[in-house]
Amino acid sequence: MTDAIDADLAGRQIRVGLDVGGTKIDAVAVSRSGEILARLRRPTGWGEDAVIVSILDTVDALSDEGGFDRSDIESVGVGIPGLVDAESGRVLHAVNLGVESLDLAGLVGGRLGTPVRVENDVKAAALGAAVLRGIVGSMAYLNLGTGVAAGIVVDGTIWRGSRGTAGEVGHLSVDPNGRLCGCGQRGCIETFCGGGALARAWGRPGALPVRDILDAADAGDERAGELRTDLFHGAAAAVRALVLSADVERVIIGGGLTSLGDRLIVGVRSALAAEAAASPFMRSLHLDDRIELLPAGSPAAAFGAAIVGATTPSKEIVSHG
Amino acid sequence: MTDAIDADLAGRQIRVGLDVGGTKIDAVAVSRSGEILARLRRPTGWGEDAVIVSILDTVDALSDEGGFDRSDIESVGVGIPGLVDAESGRVLHAVNLGVESLDLAGLVGGRLGTPVRVENDVKAAALGAAVLRGIVGSMAYLNLGTGVAAGIVVDGTIWRGSRGTAGEVGHLSVDPNGRLCGCGQRGCIETFCGGGALARAWGRPGALPVRDILDAADAGDERAGELRTDLFHGAAAAVRALVLSADVERVIIGGGLTSLGDRLIVGVRSALAAEAAASPFMRSLHLDDRIELLPAGSPAAAFGAAIVGATTPSKEIVSHG
Numbered sequence: 001m002t003d004a005i006d007a008d009l010a011g012r013q014i015r016v017g018l019d020v021g022g023t024k025i026d027a028v029a030v031s032r033s034g035e036i037l038a039r040l041r042r043p044t045g046w047g048e049d050a051v052i053v054s055i056l057d058t059v060d061a062l063s064d065e066g067g068f069d070r071s072d073i074e075s076v077g078v079g080i081p082g083l084v085d086a087e088s089g090r091v092l093h094a095v096n097l098g099v100e101s102l103d104l105a106g107l108v109g110g111r112l113g114t115p116v117r118v119e120n121d122v123k124a125a126a127l128g129a130a131v132l133r134g135i136v137g138s139m140a141y142l143n144l145g146t147g148v149a150a151g152i153v154v155d156g157t158i159w160r161g162s163r164g165t166a167g168e169v170g171h172l173s174v175d176p177n178g179r180l181c182g183c184g185q186r187g188c189i190e191t192f193c194g195g196g197a198l199a200r201a202w203g204r205p206g207a208l209p210v211r212d213i214l215d216a217a218d219a220g221d222e223r224a225g226e227l228r229t230d231l232f233h234g235a236a237a238a239v240r241a242l243v244l245s246a247d248v249e250r251v252i253i254g255g256g257l258t259s260l261g262d263r264l265i266v267g268v269r270s271a272l273a274a275e276a277a278a279s280p281f282m283r284s285l286h287l288d289d290r291i292e293l294l295p296a297g298s299p300a301a302a303f304g305a306a307i308v309g310a311t312t313p314s315k316e317i318v319s320h321g
Numbered sequence: 322m323t324d325a326i327d328a329d330l331a332g333r334q335i336r337v338g339l340d341v342g343g344t345k346i347d348a349v350a351v352s353r354s355g356e357i358l359a360r361l362r363r364p365t366g367w368g369e370d371a372v373i374v375s376i377l378d379t380v381d382a383l384s385d386e387g388g389f390d391r392s393d394i395e396s397v398g399v400g401i402p403g404l405v406d407a408e409s410g411r412v413l414h415a416v417n418l419g420v421e422s423l424d425l426a427g428l429v430g431g432r433l434g435t436p437v438r439v440e441n442d443v444k445a446a447a448l449g450a451a452v453l454r455g456i457v458g459s460m461a462y463l464n465l466g467t468g469v470a471a472g473i474v475v476d477g478t479i480w481r482g483s484r485g486t487a488g489e490v491g492h493l494s495v496d497p498n499g500r501l502c503g504c505g506q507r508g509c510i511e512t513f514c515g516g517g518a519l520a521r522a523w524g525r526p527g528a529l530p531v532r533d534i535l536d537a538a539d540a541g542d543e544r545a546g547e548l549r550t551d552l553f554h555g556a557a558a559a560v561r562a563l564v565l566s567a568d569v570e571r572v573i574i575g576g577g578l579t580s581l582g583d584r585l586i587v588g589v590r591s592a593l594a595a596e597a598a599a600s601p602f603m604r605s606l607h608l609d610d611r612i613e614l615l616p617a618g619s620p621a622a623a624f625g626a627a628i629v630g631a632t633t634p635s636k637e638i639v640s641h642g
Contacts, residue, residue, distance in 0.1 A: 161568025162459050168565045184600030244489045245566035247482025279505030
């Protein structure tokens with residue numbers, strides 16, 4: 001990078017964060033002091049070219065919304081599902097987006113003239129949730145959506161692990177006789193509390209199957225009651241797995257199922273308390289006090305992506321551009 | 322601390338590590354370059370006073386064995402079961418030793434005139450195993466003994482976690498209909514692969530019940546065959562829990578059950594491979610290649626304690642002595 005470009009970037013003030021989901025992109029513009037200046041959502045394209053185009057369109061729309069120029073953008077961070085090589089900014093196997101292998105940082109960075117850093121969406125959301133909730137020390141972000149996965153943040157840094165499976169507690173089996181999981185195992189935590197697995201087990205049409213399950217359970221439906229128990233039991237098992245392995249201080253629950261609101265957190269707390277009732281050891285961990293719910297619609301994932309983007313060493317633009 | 326004491330400590334060369342177990346203390350004297358100069362084992366006393374006396378006796382015996390004076394000892398590290406406050410060097414609830422609350426660092430340090438640091442025995446063993454096996458990056462040390470617990474080491478540092486439960490995978494339940502655990506839960510990993518739980522389930526007298534179980538299984542005993550399956554399945558579940566939460570690169574299996582040698586590691590590898598057969602995701606993790614067995618009789622725990630001791634800031638002796 002030349003000194004001229006360095007000087008150019010030095011005058012820029014806006015950090016953009018994008019959470020690229022299967023159907024929509026959530027985007028924020030963040031000031032250097034961490035204030036969210038603008039936010040919007042745009043649909044996600046399907047396939048490698050369309051993902052790039054929809055990201056670029058979203059950045060343009062965000063600059064219109066926030067009243068800044070593309071040339072004011074200091075950095076861009078992208079959270080995206082799938083396997084991410086955070087070093088190179090390449091995305092692999094993002095099946096929900098039709099992406100097999102994509103040099104996302106290179107292509108977007110080259111078009112924007114801005115450093116771009118890419119991170120797995122759950123890990124980015126974990127970082128965003130930790131900062132937004134003011135967590136010092138260790139925490140896990142447990143994403144209850146179609147699938148189940150967690151990200152771990154320690155002292156403000158994403159816990160990366162060795163091969164990208166840190167926080168993949170969704171695929172720990174907790175019942176050898178449980179439902180078959182999409183991953184091929186039986187009784188994975190995700191088969192208990194993943195929105196996709198619960199919708200399949202429920203088997204009735206509906207826009208929000210897990211809400212339908214809770215409503216039917218409240219109305220006395222026996223099968224719905226069993227699935228409600230599974231949901232709370234599975235989320236409680238995920239919390240225990242995170243605390244009894246990485247020993248995080250807090251677990252923040254996010255993801256699509258947070259639209260259930262208090263019904264979710266109250267249910268998970270009750271499951272943790274009930275399952276600890278027989279165990280002085282588990283009671284001593286006070287897990288029901290150590291969980292909280294991220295408000296539905298929280299910008300944590302996009303905000304975390306903006307933080308990821310801002311930590312890019314500026315010289316990385318050379319290898320990407 | 323006065324300059325005189327600093328100067329005195331500066332000339333010392335010997336780092337002592339002690340692994341205090343329920344029946345014996347394993348002790349090593351280590352040079353500054355990490356060479357084990359002397360090693361011996363002595364019986365452990367029961368109760369708080371006796372634990373202190375047996376530690377001091379062991380240090381004396383070790384200095385005789387290694388041909389050095391107490392005044393050559395630069396630091397002492399102690400690994401001990403129970404809840405350890407690594408900051409203060411106090412040990413709580415070491416029930417196997419008859420210790421309820423003991424200022425171990427203060428009492429031993431005061432008697433020896435040497436900085437003493439105390440660590441949970443499994444965490445100390447994890448550090449020792451990581452260094453002895455030359456592990457760079459992340460690893461877990463899975464201790465299969467009477468109970469089951471793990472320690473995690475990342476980049477040469479013990480992963481401490483928030484409340485001392487990092488690596489406590491022994492008390493993750495993997496079967497809601499499993500055996501009752503001493504902790505009060507059902508189907509904990511420890512009920513499958515803990516030596517104590519297996520001995521109780523086997524219910525026949527013998528010096529080495531888990532070896533008896535494997536021998537009887539080999540001879541065709543059906544009940545022994547089930548317990549053998551439990552052993553390998555439980556250890557495999559512990560490996561999965563460690564990799565799918567903390568994402569450690571390697572898992573080193575240690576503890577009393579390593580006296581089973583190849584029968585143990587071959588069995589755990591087979592269980593990992595069999596349980597991954599139906600799951601492309603699990604197969605992609607190559608867990609069977611990522612485990613290894615610590616040789617029976619390895620000095621890892623005492624050696625790790627010596628490393629713990631050597632990382633004590635020298636001024637700590639003032640508050641302890």
